[in-house]
Amino acid sequence: MSGKDFPNATDETLVRAARRGDMGAFEELVARHRDKIFARAVSMMRNEDDAIDLSQEAWVKGWQRLKQFQFESSFATWMTRIVINLCLDQLRRQKRVRVESIEMLDEESGGVEKQMPVVTVNPTERLERNELRARIDLALAQLTDAHRTVLVLHEFERMEYKEISKAMDCSIGTVMSRLFYARRKMAALLVELKKEKL
Numbered sequence: 001m002s003g004k005d006f007p008n009a010t011d012e013t014l015v016r017a018a019r020r021g022d023m024g025a026f027e028e029l030v031a032r033h034r035d036k037i038f039a040r041a042v043s044m045m046r047n048e049d050d051a052i053d054l055s056q057e058a059w060v061k062g063w064q065r066l067k068q069f070q071f072e073s074s075f076a077t078w079m080t081r082i083v084i085n086l087c088l089d090q091l092r093r094q095k096r097v098r099v100e101s102i103e104m105l106d107e108e109s110g111g112v113e114k115q116m117p118v119v120t121v122n123p124t125e126r127l128e129r130n131e132l133r134a135r136i137d138l139a140l141a142q143l144t145d146a147h148r149t150v151l152v153l154h155e156f157e158r159m160e161y162k163e164i165s166k167a168m169d170c171s172i173g174t175v176m177s178r179l180f181y182a183r184r185k186m187a188a189l190l191v192e193l194k195k196e197k198l
Helices: 003-008 011-019 023-045 048-064 075-093 101-109 111-115 129-141 145-156 161-168 172-197
Strands: none
Touching: 003 023, 011 023, 011 075, 023 048, 023 075, 023 145, 048 075, 075 145, 075 161, 129 145, 129 172, 145 161, 145 172, 161 172
């Protein structure tokens, strides 16, 4: 396959060419998916420098492990999982994963969350898409690393509780508790940000 064919080739065709050592085919894959991979790293790390380093490292690992790709998922999903795991490793290394005291109270009894008011929010009402995106980013930035990560993995990556529990090295109960708290916190933050805007 020549370089001229790359833009019209499927990801699968490009992966097979790259596995035969065709760096041009891999570069086309990078060009197609680098924005998504970088965006996922930013959403988890909240730091562009870290996100740049980790997304670059993900592409290096992707190239090195290409023969392990089984075509069971899309190439983009496979690469997203690689960058997620790198982000989780980095967060662990930095010992930045903090559990808020309210969650620790909650872990045993579930009592505190029951007393929290249910916040329903319709964030798209009277909002432009880019304004909403900015608000969601602001709200995500105010969550702890542990809460933000579980929210990103479940809501954006559609990962199951069991997968998240394995990736984050915690129990399924902890995943559920963090997700519940993160959703409540996000809803409350979006309401606050909406009021500030008015």
